[in-house]
Amino acid sequence: MLASQSYDLVVIGGGIQGTAIAQAAAADGYRVLVLEKTGLAAGTSSRSSKLIHGGLRYLEQGHFGLVRESLRERSQLLQLAPALVKLNPFYIPIYQTTSRGKWTIRAGLTLYGLLAGLGTASRFRSVPRAEWAALDGLSTVGLTHVFQYWDAQTDDRLLTQALMHSAMKLGAELRCPAEFIQANLTQDGCELTYRWQNQSLHCTAAVIINAAGPWVNQILYNITPSPPTLPIELVQGTHLVLEEKPDSGCYYLESPVDQRAIFVLPWYQHTLLGTTETVFTGAPEACHPLAEEEAYLIECFHHYFPNRKVVVREKFSGLRVLPKTQGAAFSRSRDIQLLCDNADRPRIITLYGGKLTVSRATAQKVLRMAAPSLPQRDPKANLAELPIELPPSPSEYV
Numbered sequence: 001m002l003a004s005q006s007y008d009l010v011v012i013g014g015g016i017q018g019t020a021i022a023q024a025a026a027a028d029g030y031r032v033l034v035l036e037k038t039g040l041a042a043g044t045s046s047r048s049s050k051l052i053h054g055g056l057r058y059l060e061q062g063h064f065g066l067v068r069e070s071l072r073e074r075s076q077l078l079q080l081a082p083a084l085v086k087l088n089p090f091y092i093p094i095y096q097t098t099s100r101g102k103w104t105i106r107a108g109l110t111l112y113g114l115l116a117g118l119g120t121a122s123r124f125r126s127v128p129r130a131e132w133a134a135l136d137g138l139s140t141v142g143l144t145h146v147f148q149y150w151d152a153q154t155d156d157r158l159l160t161q162a163l164m165h166s167a168m169k170l171g172a173e174l175r176c177p178a179e180f181i182q183a184n185l186t187q188d189g190c191e192l193t194y195r196w197q198n199q200s201l202h203c204t205a206a207v208i209i210n211a212a213g214p215w216v217n218q219i220l221y222n223i224t225p226s227p228p229t230l231p232i233e234l235v236q237g238t239h240l241v242l243e244e245k246p247d248s249g250c251y252y253l254e255s256p257v258d259q260r261a262i263f264v265l266p267w268y269q270h271t272l273l274g275t276t277e278t279v280f281t282g283a284p285e286a287c288h289p290l291a292e293e294e295a296y297l298i299e300c301f302h303h304y305f306p307n308r309k310v311v312v313r314e315k316f317s318g319l320r321v322l323p324k325t326q327g328a329a330f331s332r333s334r335d336i337q338l339l340c341d342n343a344d345r346p347r348i349i350t351l352y353g354g355k356l357t358v359s360r361a362t363a364q365k366v367l368r369m370a371a372p373s374l375p376q377r378d379p380k381a382n383l384a385e386l387p388i389e390l391p392p393s394p395s396e397y398v
């Protein structure tokens with residue numbers, strides 16, 4: 001039995017963005033429905049590098065605002081979701097051949113620390129030579145320096161489930177698996193059709209939030225009249241899960257092939273190794289790790305950890321949604337782009353790209369954009385103090 005068929009907001013997509021918006025909207029007292037066609041975090045939000053981080057490398061590209069916002073969110077998530085977001089030591093080794101030298105890294109870490117504010121998480125140090133042997137077999141041939149700083153890791157799927165759990169405790173509804181089929185934008189709002197339990201169902205919403213990740217433009221093709229659309233490029237990132245876990249922490253490495261950042265991270269009892277950047281042109285559900293991506297990652301791992309066995313136990317790929325422009329995907333901004341049909345009275349807001357780390361801040365921006373079309377409601381909770389906890393039985397939300 002449906003509790004209601006008329007909503008303030010209908011969110012399409014139960015990834016990290018959709019669930020963060022559902023949580024923020026429900027905390028503000030809005031009536032919100034989330035439609036997820038496969039399972040919570042079934043798309044990119046279970047295929048990321050699982051870092052809650054400022055993004056040290058974005059400093060080099062001048063994206064200071066994104067780094068500052070990400071570090072602020074990191075700090076909030078560490079407080080509100082301590083079981084799901086944890087600080088870990090990150091090591092940056094510098095070799096005679098590394099493209100960024102000691103002073104560049106030191107300057108970057110200093111700025112990163114300043115943007116993070118006071119506290120343990122903003123400190124960094126130069127690791128003394130005597131400690132290098134304890135770094136999980138990291139090659140010391142040509143090694144000149146090792147820096148250690150702090151960043152955070154999460155389980156992206158569980159974090160998504162926890163945000164939905166929080167939203168549902170505040171009254172949000174979830175249909176899953178339920179597929180958005182089409183919508184009409186009318187004078188009064190939006191009329192939607194979706195498929196749930198083999199039925200075609202209808203509902204209305206003041207505003208539709210399109211948080212369908214790599215499927216974002218497919219949603220827009222099924223809305224009348226056609227809302228504004230951005231040309232995008234999907235860029236695949238592959239990760240390998242290796243047997244055995246690095247004991248000392250996380251490694252931020254430079255690929256010897258193309259100088260891109262590669263992470264070697266502890267992941268439960270294993271190692272998470274990633275990622276790649278391969279332009280993808282098929283249907284998003286068809287993305288899968290390619291043999292050349294696996295070879296590229298293993299070559300990098302061998303280069304830095306020549307004596308560690310490589311046994312691949314799992315691999316997965318996710319898709320970044322990037323604006324279609326010239327230049328390498330690696331250097332393009334990871335900042336979210338929000339698009340709406342009418343700023344004075346939005347009926348649909350579309351999210352392009354973004355980061356796991358700033359999903360809660362993004363949710364606030366989306367609600368500010370939606371505000372002119374939303375009714376007055378009494379807030380139910382203060383998001384800044386709302387703990388983010390796993391549901392008693394996470395499988396209920398998959």
Ligand SMILES: Cc1cc2nc3c(=O)[nH]c(=O)nc-3n(C[C@H](O)[C@H](O)[C@H](O)COP(=O)(O)OP(=O)(O)OC[C@H]3O[C@@H](n4cnc5c(N)ncnc54)[C@H](O)[C@@H]3O)c2cc1C
Binds near residue numbers: 035045047048
């Ligand atoms: C390789 C890689 C590594 C990354 N690493 C990091 C990182 O370490 N830290 C970080 O902060 N960010 C990272 N990111 C970015 C981050 O993972 C993404 O920005 C985020 O997961 C996107 O979430 P989303 O909710 O927008 O999309 P998704 O998680 O893809 O969710 C979209 C959802 O929409 C659903 N959907 C689609 N069509 C329909 C429909 N018709 N009806 C109903 N539902 C539908 C899908 O099933 C899916 O669940 C990474 C991204 C990639 C690709």
